[in-house]
Amino acid sequence: MVTEYFVGIRAECSGDYGTVKYAGAVEGYQGFWLGIDWDEPNRGKHNGTVKGKHYFHTRYPTSGSFVRREKLNFGQSLIEAITSRYGYRDNEIEAKRNEEELHKIQQYMNAPFLELVGFEKVANKQRDFQYLEIVNVRMQKVCSAGPPRELNRMFPNIREIDLSKNLLCSWTEVFNICSQLKSLYCVNISENLLSIPENCCDFVFPNITVLICGHMDLSWDDVIKISSVFPNVQELRVPFNRITDITVPPNHNFKKLLYLDLEGNCIEHWSTIENLAVIQSLEHLNIEDVKLQRIRFRDDSVPTHGFTSLSQINISNNLIAEWQSIGELNKLNKLEHLRFTRNPILQTENPATREQIVVARIKNLKTLNGCRILDEERRGAEYDYLKKYGLEWLKSQNTADRKKFLREHNRFLELTNKYGALEESELVIQPNILDTALISISIKHGERTIKRKLPPALSIQKLILLIQKTFKLQDRPCLTYVSGPKQEIKIRLDDEMKELGFYSIQAGDVIIVNSENSIIY
Known part of the structure; x- marks a missing residue:
């Protein structure tokens, strides 16, 4: 003590x-x-x-x-905390309680930064600390490492440790702990307010690859100082600090950084985020809830010159209020996974349409909000995007608005070349009576074709029942929508809860009826 x-x-x-x-x-x-x-x-x-x-x-x-x-309580050493928490147990009840507590911690931190240790196995081994590899001493009032060299002698195999929300007051104590635990690679020191020693550069721990520092009142300058101590970090989490400005020096220590979490920092400007573009190894960037209002790269080149490895980005819970920002992300040549929820622009469209807009604007996207984007979904999204903005495109021809339109719709010309120019008749959108107007379509089953006028609000489920009755089918059919003017556009109508209007079916389009085992490509 x-x-x-x-x-x-x-x-x-x-x-x-x-x-x-x-x-x-x-x-x-x-x-x-x-x-x-x-x-x-x-x-x-x-x-x-x-x-x-x-x-x-x-x-x-x-x-x-x-x-x-x-x-006041001034705490205990890490050795005391570990021996108390992982020593003799009278029964398995305490072990189970520890496991439940760690689940709550993971949910609170919004990141599964540590795997669950087998508390029952630890309990059975009682005080044989040689087996300990993953240690959680969160909120155990740890203030120091303990007697010199004792930590390594007693716990030589600790690989991951959670030191969050304790009574550590300086990074020097963290360095002391790291120096003794030779097998350590993952450290969580969140919710500790630590002073940085002037001789910080005298320490280096190349074995640490995961560093978690949430809610620590850190500035970016603090992060740069600490990075020199951990030059091989691959996963760096610094959420909910006071990071507002970001500069990456030429001799930076992020050469191996793969994942960077900046959630909850008041960064606001994309130009600040873009300063990270020089980190060539960076693959995953979390900038959720950073008060970001829009995205604009400094250059217009596609792809952009920076962020050469960035494949995943999270921009949820920000203040983005225009679609052009999403189009800018198409400049990230390797971007395949995007999380984009809780932004003002999303309130301007229904869920299905806004997902289509995102998919159409980012060419290489493979998942959106964790959901895989199928090839046929991409084709449908891109084609519907052309139809949605086609009239606006036609009106901009031979006017000063053409350049503005292409700037706001980054892939429109590319999609036009891919699917061909649409006829104006395909683009006419009737006024508010559209939802109640009937659509004249052809329904084809084998050699037989019939024409029907159907409401856009008709569900696919009811359409299937109608087709079964009309063609006297015993088995439930599979439906494929084929665009009348663009025969190469084929989309499976496999979501029975969706309405015809969801698929932008228009007069003159065709629905192909097949058996369950027959699929049209």
Whole structure:
């Protein structure tokens, strides 16, 4: 246990965490006091000033208070925490409780950053710590490594460790822990407020490849300093910090970085994000909830010169309010996986249409929000995109708006070359009566073809029943929509809950009826 207090150490009181900012007398009050700047903005009573006298600075106007030393907990060593948590157990109940707790932690952090250790097996082995590889000491009030070299002697095989929300006060203690655990590759130190030592560059741990630092009040400059200590990091998570500006120096230490998580930082500008383009190894970028308003690359080249390996990006929960930003992502030549939810522009279209717009605008996209994009879905999306914006394209011809249109619809000419120019009759959109108007289509089964006028609101399920009755079919048929003007466009009508209007079926189109085992390509 910590036996002396000094400014800068961390302390806990009734579940609240804070930093000691003052130790001494307080005018008008007897005895010895510790001035605490609490992590929670409203946990205290003042800003370090009492009765007009200033004692210490706080991060928030009401996060400061004075507390008696005996009411504070200054923590325990990592060795004590591990032996207490993974030592003798009377039964399996505690092991099960630990496993449930770790599940909750993973959900809270919104990332499965650690695998579950087999708590039952650990319990059975009791105090044989040589078997420990994955350790979770979250919220165990850890403040230090413990006696020199003891950590490595007692726990030589620890590979992953969760040190989040403890009482560590300096990166020096983290470095001490890393230096003793030779097999360690994954460290989570989230929710610790750590000072960075001036001799930070004197430390280096090439074995660490996963580093998780959420909710630590880090700036990007802090991240750059720490990166020199962990030059081989492949997965770096720094969500919910105070990162606003990003610059990557020429001699950066991100040569092996594959995954970067910046969620919850107030970055706002794509130009700031684009500074990461020089990290050639970067494959996965999470910029969810960074207050991003639009996406514009500095150059118009397709593909863009940077982000040469970026294949996955998450831009959900931002402030994007125009489709051109999504078209800009087509400049990322290797982009195959996109997560894009909870943005204002998505409210302008129904779910099916907005998904089609995204797919049509990004050529190489293979999954959207975790769902695979099938080839026929892409063909349908691209063709419907041409029909949706075709009239606007025709009106822009021989006008100053043509250049603007092509800038806003990045793949329109490419799609026109792919599917051919559409006739104006295919593009005419009737006013509001469209939903109630009947569509004249042909339904073909074998050598027999019939014509029917059907409402756009008719579900595929009801259409199947109608066709079964009309052609007196015993088996449930498969339907394929073929565009009248573009015979090469064939789309399976396999979602029975969708309506005809969802597939943009128009007068003159054909529906081919086949058996369950027959598919048209």
